[in-house]
Amino acid sequence: MFDHLAARSLPVSELAKLTGTHQRALHRCLRGLAHFDLFAKEENSIFSLTDVSRHLTLESEFSLIPWHQFCQSAQSAKHQKKRAIWEQLLRTGKSIYQLGRGHLFYDYLREHQALAAAFDKGMESMSQVEVRDILQGFNFSASEHLTEIAGGNGALISGVLRRHDNMEGQLFDFPDVVNRIKPIPRLNTVSVDMQASLPEIPGDAMMKRILHSYCDEQAHKILRNVGQAMRSGNKLYIFELIEDNAINNPYIGIKNLQMLLVHGAPGESGGPGERTQAEFASLLSTAGFELVETQRLPSIDAVVAVRKQA
Ligand SMILES: C[S@@+](CC[C@H](N)C(=O)[O-])C[C@H]1O[C@@H](n2cnc3c(N)ncnc32)[C@H](O)[C@@H]1O
Structure with a gap:
């Protein structure tokens, strides 16, 4: 990659052709690595070298290629396997679950229930700081009824309900996830496949850490299903990280790479991975929502959208 970019910046489509890689997997990978200053992202999916990666080319007078070659030769078999x-992911666009286990991530979990239960708990532990920040920094008081879509074992919605005595709630998730949730006062739990359809959402809705697992086509389908279940004028709160192309943020870089590893690069357009505010606005608009506000919280961001008139 670095040598191809030595002479000039290139659109990701050309770089993919030159290197025999899957264009969208490569794009998501470069977007992730750009946060570590290895690639510079220009407009319209064009990438160039940085002051750091210029020395990872053969032609640099300070070329680090021999060091790179040493590091590769010194690697253990385990590292080489990784x-x-x-390499396979970048050539095919397939996730590590598709490559190693022949399944998409969530399909694999459904077939391995002990692992699925461990995932619910793991997500809850990863969510603790985000849930605290949302409960402390985000105002839900305008919502009388709140539905959490794909809420896992309910850490966020139960926290919101505890703070708002008069609020009623719903939680949607896969049947096995819903069956593992212990009863929570004023919370109705419903089994769904949000990619197929959703039952009625009587008030406002929220989703945390969902859309970044999906490419644009899938995210669009999910949001359309959410929109069809909601009444116009009601609000959808999306808690995700908002990527800013002008700011290198290694946490967002890692999340981009992690989503690519776990979910691959299906579809024809962007994602999975973190999205910019403009990408959220466009995705929401084509699904019948209007982005009205964003809010930065310490560990996660909030995107607030209103369901437009159908
Ligand atoms: C990354 S976890 C996030 C859980 C929770 N929102 C949080 O932030 O801790 C994704 C959740 O989406 C659920 N999910 C994924 N695809 C789904 C689908 N098609 N229908 C219903 N739930 C789904 C998973 O079961 C899981 O609970």
Whole structure:
């Protein structure tokens, strides 16, 4: 990659052709690595070298290629296997679950229930700080009824309900996830496949850490289903990280790479991975919502959208 970019910046489509890689997997990977200053992202999916990566080319007078070659030769078989997985992912666009286990991530979990239960708990532990920040920094008082879509084992919605005595809530998730939730006062739990359809959402709705697992086509389908279940004028709160192309943020870089590893690069357009505010606005608009506000919280961001008139 670095040598191809040595002479000039290139659109990701051309870079993919030159290197025999899957264009969208490559794009998401470069977007992730740009946060570590290895690539500079220009407009319209064009990438160039940075002051750091200029020295990872053969032609640099300070070329680090011999060091890179030494590091590769010194690697253990275990590391080489990991590198081989990344190479396969970049060539095919398939996730590590598709490559290693022949399944998409969530399909694999459904077939391995002990792992699925461990995932619910793991997500809850990863969510603790975000839930605290949302409960402390985000105002839900305008919502009388709140539905959490794909809420896992309910850490966020139960926290919101505890703070608002008069609020009623719903939680949607896969049947096995819903069956594992212990009863929570004023919370109705409903089994769904949000990619197929959703039952009625009587008030406002929220989703945390959902859309970044999906490419644009899938995210669009989910949001359309959410929109069809909601009444116009009601609000959808989306808690995700908002990517800013002008700011290198290694946490967002890692999340981009992690989503690519776990979910691959299906579809024809952007994602999975973190999105910019403009990408959220466009996705929401084509699904019948209007982005009205964003809010930065310490560990996660909030995107507030209103369901437009059908
Ligand atoms: C990354 S976890 C996030 C859980 C929770 N929102 C949080 O932030 O801790 C994604 C959740 O989406 C659910 N999910 C994924 N695809 C789904 C689908 N098609 N229908 C219903 N739930 C789904 C998973 O079961 C899981 O609980």
